[in-house]
Amino acid sequence: MSDDAVDPEDVRHVADLARVDLDDEEVDRFTDQFADILESFDRLDAVPEVDREEELANVMRPDEPHDCLSQEEALRNAPESEEGHFKGPKVS
Template sequence: MVSIEEVYHTAELAKIEISEKEAEKFRKEFESILEYFDILDEVEEDVEPTFQVLPLKNVFREDEPGECLTQDEALKNATHKEEGYFKGPRVVE
């Protein structure tokens, strides 16, 4: 199905050098890829595409308000804080 010349031509297009041993390996790999496409061609045209294995749609928890942290609790583990706020690195010089 795939000739060695086609493998070398593909390698040339990809700007890579391959040995004779690699060329034979790639020839076999190209053939197995094309065989897989032949299997896909056997699928009927009216088959719906599958984008996800499980039939789940937008599974979210309810957005319920809860207790907020105090400013001290929010800043408790911050390594850089200043005047009651998180301090980040300077962006504009």
């Protein structure tokens, strides 16, 4: 994968959606890191498939009900909320 696989404007867009302010140096660094990550996924595509055992066992614990947060507690640290819901940036 080439270094041009990730555009700095894409990095800025993702940062805006995540409400993270990045300076130009950070954008350049993250652009390179995102390109490296995508390259790693390309390498995974080259790994051959292997046969797996047909018998699979569920090793997960059973679900157990627990008390949940109140709406007020859940929204306490939200940067914005509206009518009892999380409010996020408009995605365009």
